[in-house]
Amino acid sequence: MLFWIISALLTVLVAVVLLSPLMRASARASLYDEGEAAVYRDQLRELDRDKASGLISADDADYARAEIGRRLLAIAGRAKTGGEGAEPSEASAARPVGRRRYTFSQAFILLCLPVIGLAGYLEIGSPGTLDAPLAARIENPGDDVDLLVAKVERHLAGNPEDGNGWNVLAPVYFRIGRLPDAELAFRNAIRILGPDAERMNGLGETLVLRNDGIVTDDAQMAFQAALKIEPNNPRADFYLALALEQSGRRAEALAAFQAIAAASPPTAPWMALVNQHIAANSAGVPLANASPQVAAPQQAPTAANPAAPGNPSADDIANAQQMSEADRGEMIRGMVASLDARLKEDPNNFEGWMRLVRSYAMLKDTNRAEAALKDGLKAFPAAGAEGQQLIAMAKELGLDVEEVSQ
Secondary structure, three states: OHHHHHHHHHHHHHHHHHHHHHHHHHHHHHHHHHHHHHHHHHHHHHHHHHHHOOOOOHHHHHHHHHHHHHHHHHHHHHHHHOOOOOOHHHHHHHHHHHHHHHHHHHHHHHHHHHHHHHHHHHHHOOOOOOOOOHHHHHHOOOOOHHHHHHHHHHHHHHOOOOHHHHHHHHHHHHHHOOHHHHHHHHHHHHHHHOOOHHHHHHHHHHHHHHOOOOOOHHHHHHHHHHHHHOOOOHHHHHHHHHHHHHOOOHHHHHHHHHHHHHHOOOOOOOHHHHHHHHHHHHHOOOOOOOOOOOOOOOOOOOOOOOOOOOOOOHHHHHHHHHOOHHHHHHHHHHHHHHHHHHHHHOOOOHHHHHHHHHHHHHOOOHHHHHHHHHHHHHHOOOOOHHHHHHHHHHHHOOOOHHHHHO
């Protein structure tokens, strides 16, 4: 009931706001006409004085009086019809038109607008839905990520030593960009549950993104701890190799990236990115990859898809080291274009789409990256797990996911 009362009051308020310009315009017109009529009446009195003093002839006085009288009648006609500049002879014809115009305007504002608003609300709104306080919505959050986060946060406020709660919340914070909260959650999970490879990688990655893509000393310590727990860890290896590159130790960085390539399956989705770093470090050219938009390698899958196209061979990598910078860039673009062409022929290849989107993003070709994402989502719709993974990666790469997924 309260909702309908508030709606009625808001409707009245909107009607008053819409009608007020018409009311103010009418008031201003009336004041203007009164002032103009007073000027003409003063002119008539002055004309009588001039005639009595002999300053003007009787004929001229009659002519002037007729002209001033005509203007006074014109003002009277405007006041009755609402039409500025209307002549007295037009008054009878213009008066019904003016009245109809204002009658239609007022009827539309007072009747049609509320009816249109009510019909629209009944069509797209939910007038029968009961009030749902925050506590009730948190108890049944459904698929609302914000409510899910709020539910876990409320639980942790009363149970701050629940390591599993922090462990669940940390990667969610990371995904939605709440990096300070993600760092705190990862640290709490590590403190309570102890370190493991996933938590240490998550903490290190959060520290990298918080520092604009720079692998800091704290981040390196986290990745090194992850490697001690799980030696076969391309995600940690990648960031430690990136730290070497950022510190100018290019020969060591090149060896580290080559080691990742040698240990990874040829169809691993991170191979395009690793190969770019191999090529860049071979030539001594820095890559603009240390940014929050770059997705690091995830843990290697237990079974790679053997049909993933476009992977470079060992000969390709060796040849790239002997090329000039321009030729190397052209080779990389040719490999990406070949991958794109093969995926158009055989789109049922999830790892291929992941690599293609990431490769175009790393080449700063945003339009083609978003086009590849759109094509990939046709083969792996956003409702599925693969589609969600594509979208998550695209967000990390800074692509316009909202426009592409519509």
